[in-house]
Amino acid sequence: MGKFLIVGLGNIGAEYADTRHNIGFKIADQLVRDLNGSFTSGRYADVAECKFKGKQLVVIKPNTFMNLSGKAVNYWLQAEKIDRENMLVLVDELALPFGKIRIGPKGSDGGHNGLKSIQETLITNSYPRLRFGISNEFNKGSQVNYVLGEWNEEELKTLPERIKIAADGVKSFAFIGLQRCMNEFNNR
Numbered sequence: 456m457g458k459f460l461i462v463g464l465g466n467i468g469a470e471y472a473d474t475r476h477n478i479g480f481k482i483a484d485q486l487v488r489d490l491n492g493s494f495t496s497g498r499y500a501d502v503a504e505c506k507f508k509g510k511q512l513v514v515i516k517p518n519t520f521m522n523l524s525g526k527a528v529n530y531w532l533q534a535e536k537i538d539r540e541n542m543l544v545l546v547d548e549l550a551l552p553f554g555k556i557r558i559g560p561k562g563s564d565g566g567h568n569g570l571k572s573i574q575e576t577l578i579t580n581s582y583p584r585l586r587f588g589i590s591n592e593f594n595k596g597s598q599v600n601y602v603l604g605e606w607n608e609e610e611l612k613t614l615p616e617r618i619k620i621a622a623d624g625v626k627s628f629a630f631i632g633l634q635r636c637m638n639e640f641n642n643r
Contacts, residue, residue, distance in 0.1 A: 459629045460531055460542040461486065461514040464569040466521050475589040476602045478618075479545035479569075480516050482587065485622040487514055498534075499527035510629040513537070522568040525576025532577075539577065543628050544584040545621070546570060547602065551588025553610055554617035556624055558585045558637045583633055587621055 463483025471477050483503075487494060490505035490512070500515035513535050517527035532542060543558075546567060551557060561581040564570035574580045593601035606614055624640040631639075 457509075457629065458511045458535060458537050458541060459513065460528075460535060460537045461512055461545065461625055461629075462524070462528055462531075462542060462573075463514070463516045463545045464521060464524055464547075465516060467518045471603065473605045474603050475606065476521065476547055478547045478587045478589065481618050482545045482585070482621045482625065483514050483516050485618045486512075486625050489622055489626070499530050502531070507626050508630050512625075512629055522572055524569040525572035525574070528573050529576045539579070539582045540633075542582050543625060544570070544573065544582065545625070546584055546586055547589045548586035549589060549591045549598070549602070551586060551590070553588050553590040554613060555588035556585060556617075556621055556640055556643055557588075558624060558628065558633070558640055559583065560633055583628065585621060585624055585628070587617070 461483060463479035465477035465480030487503040487505060490507055492503040492505035494501040494503045499519050500517045503514045505512045505514060513531065515527060515531050517524045519527050546569060550565065560583055562584065563580060564574055620643055624636060627636040627639055
């Protein structure tokens with residue numbers, strides 16, 4: 456049976472709950488709901504252990520704040536004895552249109568503090584990630600406010616459907632593997 460670490464990136468605290476930067480948490484929540492699991496408080500993260508078609512998914516939402524995400528990722532990879540190739544990081548992406556999903560085997564941190572922390576801790580940028588487009592509809596100098604801002608009315612109409620598709624992408628990653636998952640989900 457394969458074992459996978461699914462990492463939803465976000466910031467803890469009610470003031471961040473519905474922000475664009477917390478889409479990783481939202482996708483992780485949807486995934487765990489879909490698999491009838493629940494989160495409990497664990498070391499450096501809220502953790503849910505779920506099963507999907509014979510695969511074991513350890514889903515974490517780091518409680519270290521975004522810029523220290525690597526600490527939680529490293530701990531859970533080692534504690535659960537999971538290979539880096541069997542980890543999928545769920546992250547917001549400014550360079551993609553709203554709701555667009557891109558799954559890939561590696562990449563730069565793109566200025567994202569969560570990815571930067573993971574890459575510094577693991578000393579590599581070779582690990583699978585699911586990037587969820589949040590668009591880049593902000594004025595120069597207001598990126599932080601945009602990323603930490605809440606979804607607009609138009610986005611909220613289709614956000615639940617896009618989150619569901621992203622959660623399905625995670626299940627696909629665990630069940631059919633990265634390459635087939637990329638083929639199936641990167642044009643959705």
